[in-house]
Amino acid sequence: xxxxxxxxxxxxxxxxxxxxxxxxxxxxxxxxxxxxxxxxxxxxxxxxxxxxxxxxxxxxxxxxxxxxxxxxxxxxxxxxxxxxxxxxxxxxxxxxxxxxxxxxxxxxxxxxxxxxxxxxxxxxxxxxxxxxxxxxxxxxxxxxxxxxxxxxxxxxxxxxxxxxxxxxxxxxxxxxxxxxxxxxxxxxxxxxxxxxxxxxxxxxxxxxxxxxxxxxxxxxxxxxxxxxxxxxxxxxxxxxxxxxxxxxxxxxxxxxxxxxxxxxxxxxxxxxxxxxxxxxxxxxxxxxxxxxxxxxxxxxxxxxxxxxxxxxxxxxxxxxxxxxxxxxxxxxxxxxxxxxxxxxxxxxxxxxxxxxxxxxxxxxxxxxxxxxxxxxxxxxxxxxxxxxxxxxxxxxxxxxxxxxxxxxxxxxxxxxxxxxxxxxxxxxxxxxxxxxxxxxxxxxxxxxxxxxxxxxxxxxxxxxxxxxxxxxxxxxxxxxxxxxxxxxxxxxxxxxx
Amino acid sequence: xxxxxxxxxxxxxxxxxxxxxxxxxxxxxxxxxxxxxxxxxxxxxxxxxxxxxxxxxxxxxxxxxxxxxxxxxxxxxxxxxxxxxxxxxxxxxxxxxxxxxxxxxxxxxxxxxxxxxxxxxxxxxxxxxxxxxxxxxxxxxxxxxxxxxxxxxxxxxxxxxxxxxxxxxxxxxxxxxxxxxxxxxxxxxxxxxxxxxxxxxxxxxxxxxxxxxxxxxxxxxxxxxxxxxxxxxxxxxxxxxxxxxxxx
Numbered sequence: 001x002x003x004x005x006x007x008x009x010x011x012x013x014x015x016x017x018x019x020x021x022x023x024x025x026x027x028x029x030x031x032x033x034x035x036x037x038x039x040x041x042x043x044x045x046x047x048x049x050x051x052x053x054x055x056x057x058x059x060x061x062x063x064x065x066x067x068x069x070x071x072x073x074x075x076x077x078x079x080x081x082x083x084x085x086x087x088x089x090x091x092x093x094x095x096x097x098x099x100x101x102x103x104x105x106x107x108x109x110x111x112x113x114x115x116x117x118x119x120x121x122x123x124x125x126x127x128x129x130x131x132x133x134x135x136x137x138x139x140x141x142x143x144x145x146x147x148x149x150x151x152x153x154x155x156x157x158x159x160x161x162x163x164x165x166x167x168x169x170x171x172x173x174x175x176x177x178x179x180x181x182x183x184x185x186x187x188x189x190x191x192x193x194x195x196x197x198x199x200x201x202x203x204x205x206x207x208x209x210x211x212x213x214x215x216x217x218x219x220x221x222x223x224x225x226x227x228x229x230x231x232x233x234x235x236x237x238x239x240x241x242x243x244x245x246x247x248x249x250x251x252x253x254x255x256x257x258x259x260x261x262x263x264x265x266x267x268x269x270x271x272x273x274x275x276x277x278x279x280x281x282x283x284x285x286x287x288x289x290x291x292x293x294x295x296x297x298x299x300x301x302x303x304x305x306x307x308x309x310x311x312x313x314x315x316x317x318x319x320x321x322x323x324x325x326x327x328x329x330x331x332x333x334x335x336x337x338x339x340x341x342x343x344x345x346x347x348x349x350x351x352x353x354x355x356x357x358x359x360x361x362x363x364x365x366x367x368x369x370x371x372x373x374x375x376x377x378x379x380x381x382x383x384x385x386x387x388x389x390x391x392x393x394x395x396x397x398x399x400x401x402x403x404x405x406x407x408x409x410x411x412x413x414x415x416x417x418x419x420x421x422x423x424x425x426x427x428x429x430x431x432x433x434x435x436x437x438x439x440x441x442x443x444x445x446x447x448x449x450x451x452x453x454x455x456x457x458x459x460x461x462x463x464x465x466x467x468x469x470x471x472x473x474x475x476x477x478x479x480x481x482x483x484x485x486x487x488x489x490x491x492x493x494x495x496x497x
Numbered sequence: 498x499x500x501x502x503x504x505x506x507x508x509x510x511x512x513x514x515x516x517x518x519x520x521x522x523x524x525x526x527x528x529x530x531x532x533x534x535x536x537x538x539x540x541x542x543x544x545x546x547x548x549x550x551x552x553x554x555x556x557x558x559x560x561x562x563x564x565x566x567x568x569x570x571x572x573x574x575x576x577x578x579x580x581x582x583x584x585x586x587x588x589x590x591x592x593x594x595x596x597x598x599x600x601x602x603x604x605x606x607x608x609x610x611x612x613x614x615x616x617x618x619x620x621x622x623x624x625x626x627x628x629x630x631x632x633x634x635x636x637x638x639x640x641x642x643x644x645x646x647x648x649x650x651x652x653x654x655x656x657x658x659x660x661x662x663x664x665x666x667x668x669x670x671x672x673x674x675x676x677x678x679x680x681x682x683x684x685x686x687x688x689x690x691x692x693x694x695x696x697x698x699x700x701x702x703x704x705x706x707x708x709x710x711x712x713x714x715x716x717x718x719x720x721x722x723x724x725x726x727x728x729x730x731x732x733x734x735x736x737x738x739x740x741x742x743x744x745x
Contacts, residue, residue, distance in 0.1 A: 004710050011714035029659035031682060036660050043729070044627050045740055047716035050725025057715060095704045096711075098639065098664060099631045100657075101740075134663070294717065324720065398603065405602030412604045 001082060007092070009082040013062035013073050014108055017259065018289035022054040022103035022138045024254030025160050035097060035104070035137030037160060037254075042103050055106035055140060056096055060084055060122050064110030068167070068178040070264040070293060073110045083112065086125035094133050104138030104160075105129070115146035119155065126158035138254075145181045149192050153251075156196055161254035161286070164190050166279070169272045173265035190283045193256045198284070200251035207248055214245060255286035262330060263293040263323040270353035273333055273344045280337070290330045292323035329355040336361055339393060340386050358449040363389045366426055367445055373426045374433060377413065378403050389448075390423030410434055422448060498525045503544045505529035507574045510582060511551035513544045514589055518554075527582035562592050566600055572622070573614045576647045577673070584610045622649040626656055628734055629668060632697035632705070639666040640694045642737050648673040651686060658684040669694060705739045712740040 023041030043052040059073070061083035067075045089107075096102045107125065109118050122141060129135040141159035143152055156162055164186055168174045171183050258279060262272065276288045333355065336342040340362075347361050348354070356364050366373060366389050375384050377399055385396035398416045402408060409429050414420050424434050425444045433439055501516060501524045503509035513527045530543060558567050570585060578584070587607040591599040599605065603612050624645070631639040639661070643650075650670045654677040657668060662682035669676045669692050676689035697705070735741040 004707055007707055008710050008714045011711050015715050015717055029662055029682070031662055034661070034663050042627060045712060045738070046726045046730045047712065048723070048726060049716045049720040050722035050729070051716075052729070053712070053715060056711065058711075092707070096708060098633070098661070099701075099704065099708070100629050100641065101708050294719075401601050402603045405598065406604060408604075415604055415609060 003088065003092075006082045006084065006088075007058070009080050010058045010060075010062060010084060013059045013110070014057045014106070016072060016291060016294060017057060017106070017108060017142075018291040019140065019163060019257060019259060019287070020052055020054050020057055020106060021140075021161075021287070024286055025138070027136065027160075027253075030136060033134045033136040034094065035135055037104070037136075037138045039254075044100065044102055054103045055138065056093055056102045056104070057106040058084070058089070058108075060089070060107060060109035060118065060125065061112050062110045063112050065113070066111050066178070066180040068180065070167075070177055070261055084125070086121060086128055089125045090128040090133055090135075093129055094135060097135070097137055104140070106140045106142075108142035109144060111144055111146075115144045116148055116151055118144050119147040119151045123151065123154045123158065126155070130158055140254075143189060143193070145189065146185050147189065149189070152189060152192060153196065156193070156200075156251040157249050159252060161257060162193055162252045163257040163259065164193065165259045166190075166275075167259070167261060168265050169260050169262075169267040169275045170265065173267065177265060190256070190258070193252065194283045196251050197255060200248065200253075203248040204250070207245075211245060256283075257285055257287040257289065258283075259289040259291055261293050262290050262327050268348075268353035269326070269330060269333070269355045270344070270348040270350060272330060273337070273348065276334060277337060277344050288334060290327050290334070292327035294323075325357045326355070329357065329361060333361045336365075341383065342387075356449075359445075360389070362387070363422060363448055367441060370439075370441060370444075374428045374439060375426065376428045376431065377408050378430060388423055388426045390419035390421065390426075395419075498539050499523075500525060500533075500539045500541050501527045501544050502530040502533060502541055503527065504546050505531055506546060507571065508548070508551040509544070509546040510574060510585070511554040512546050513582070514554050514586065515550040516542075516544045517586070518593070524586075527586055557593070558589070561596055562600055563597070566592070569611070569615050572618045572652055573611055575649050575652055576614050576618050578614060581614065584614060618647045618649060618652075621645050621647045622652045624731075624734065625649055625653050628730065628738055629653070629657070630737060630739055631661075631666060632739075633701040634695045635698045636695070637665070639664050641666070641668045642694060643668060643670050644672050644734065644737055645670060646672070646733075648675065650675050650677050653677075654679065654684045654686070658682050667694075709740050709742075 021041050022037070022043075023039060025037050026039040027037040029036040041054060043054050045053040047053055061081075062073045062079075063081040063083055064071075064073045065075055071077075072079075089105075093102070093105045097104070105126075107122055109122060112118050112121075126139060126141065129139070138161075139159040140161045140163065141155050143155065143162050143164045145164065147155075152162070166174070166186060167178055167181070174181065174183055174186075260272070260275070267275075272290075279285050279288055333342075333344075333347055336347065337344065342365070347365055355361055359367075366387070373388075375388065377385070380388075382396050382400060385391050385399055386393055391399070395416060395418045399408065399413070399418070402412070402416060406412075407430055408416075410420070410424065413423070413427075413429070425437060425439070425447070437443075499522060501513045503513050509529075510527065513524070516522070517524055524542075533541075535541065555567070558570065570588070573581060573585060588600075588611040591602075591605065591607045595602075599608065602608055625643050629641040629643050631641045634640055648670065650668060650673070654668065657666065657677075658679040659682060661679070665680040667676055667678050669689060671692075674688065674690045674692075676687050676692055677684055678687060679685075730738070730741075
């Protein structure tokens with residue numbers, strides 16, 4: 001099989017993995033090494049589906065022995081199989097990186113033979129990259145469930161970020177749809193990562209302390225040879241301090257993450273977000289990624305996906321478009337949990353366990369808590385401001401900066417790029433509510449949703465027109481608007497995808 | 498009507514600030530001498546670029562408004578907006594008169610335009626960092642051609658020079674006819690009128706082909722979203738982005 005065909009197969013096999021971030025770690029460039037890493041992450045291209053491409057996202061192999069029902073690469077699926085040679089993959093990364101196509105590598109794999117054999121092959125490729133090719137860019141490696149801790153430790157010293165997929169939001173669904181994966185092993189390995197990362201951080205702190213004390217020691221003892229040359233032939237005390245000075249290697253400096261598939265199993269949004277919150281707090285994850293389920297191949301049972309809420313007509317058909325809106329609402333909620341100090345129980349509860357497809361979760365929360373509004377933008381604290389729909393972290397900072405000089409009005413807020421369409425309902429300026437608006441639940445809900453509904457019906461109309469004119473190449477257009485807002489929000493916070 | 502002319506460099510512009518400040522003048526326009534259209538009612542004054550003077554202005558900005566504002570002004574000077582000098586001049590006038598209170602007053606009519614311009618230049622800088630595409634030419638140098646709307650080359654060379662310190666490379670801004678040349682982590686700019694970049698090596702064409710293959714294979718079929726793609730990757734930049742060209 002030629003290299004191009006192999007790349008095509010192993011990329012296609014990785015495309016449903018949600019994570020493509022290159023964020024979380026700053027690593028300066030070093031003379032003689034290729035690359036560096038920026039903690040905000042850098043995208044390099046955008047695919048036809050609008051998703052960002054930051055990393056060369058491929059599988060080491062799609063020749064998998066497992067038979068997970070939701071997965072395109074399951075053993076029973078009929079499709080071409082391929083496997084990269086470690087050197088073949090390493091060279092591809094280097095050549096792409098040199099041309100500024102990519103920010104680094106995202107490497108996952110189907111399970112060939114067994115977990116450790118698979119992971120060791122990944123380690124080989126990464127070691128070639130780091131040691132033989134002097135690659136100093138970003139690497140995200142997926143930990144195959146069941147990999148032994150020793151092999152994970154090797155991976156962690158080569159990669160910036162590691163991730164273990166929980167795959168599904170509950171253990172019951174996991175047992176049903178991924179019968180080959182041991183649930184216990186997923187969580188014990190996740191705990192192993194958490195501890196490895198925090199131990200490593202501790203070691204680095206201690207090392208920094210030792211370095212400081214050596215500096216003061218040499219300064220006090222007047223041993224300046226090591227201060228300049230880095231090696232000391234002078235004081236015995238200084239020499240012994242130096243032997244303890246080797247910088248510990250960094251273990252997964254960009255932390256660890258996970259992914260769950262949305263809509264292949266019956267959990268509610270409330271249960272999903274509860275699971276995420278628990279993952280964040282118990283395993284100290286950097287990110288939970290949500291991947292809208294795409295029915296692939298012959299998994300008849302899952303062909304339609306699960307309806308999120310059987311009462312909700314818009315969600316009930318379970319097609320790709322609907323799942324994408326849901327995925328997007330979950331990302332927005334996830335953002336609220338991590339950057340806006342919301343708790344899951346503020347957003348949803350067991351009696352109302354689903355997010356509203358027509359309304360972003362912050363609006364949904366604000367409408368349920370109208371007694372907290374309207375707030376006065378000229379006096380509100382930062383924490384109050386970021387809870388206002390239409391005001392993000394950046395917007396709140398700008399408001400606080402600008403109101404030092406002058407009282408803000410509705411007009412000047414728009415100049416600060418606050419999303420007035422949403423914010424205007426929840427604020428007062430100089431004590432006054434915006435004239436012409438009624439501070440009342442139904443009119444707010446109507447105004448905030450009718451706009452989306454209008455857009456949607458326009459798009460459907462447009463699509464119908466197109467379809468009548470030509471054969472549609474692509475099925476299932478979806479709500480772009482929401483997706484874009486999410487991206488813009490993440491861009492503002494400097495964490496673009 | 499008093500017009501200051503200068504050599505077009507940022508240092509030259511700072512000398513105009515010095516000139517206005519020390520003479521207590523308020524020029525109606527500050528413009529690069531090159532390409533200036535003279536009108537009969539204008540009194541032109543050529544302002545010389547003198548290091549001691551721009552260093553003093555620089556120190557003044559650092560001292561009074563801080564390092565971040567300095568960087569902001571430096572970036573805004575890269576804008577291709579024709580009246581950028583006057584926007585910067587008015588901003589600095591406010592800044593020198595009222596200090597950081599002025600630069601915090603982001604809604605003030607003399608401050609807001611620079612905030613907006615900074616945003617625009619910053620976005621363009623980020624886009625060039627994302628989308629500059631290098632090709633390996635037979636001489637062993639990597640070359641990228643970019644077409645930014647602002648002249649952001651000076652703002653992106655640090656990034657590429659550090660990252661690609663193991664390969665000599667050139668970034669050519671075909672719009673502003675400027676080239677950034679880098680080797681072993683060092684870089685410099687050079688005027689480059691009509692620079693002709695040799696065609697990519699045979700190997701390079703192969704990697705372009707592989708990259709296109711990857712690009713097409715990574716998209717999820719059935720979720721095509723042209724609007725979103727163009728939101729992030731504007732069409733005006735496609736001509737220098739190989740994956741946006743039809744497969745060869």
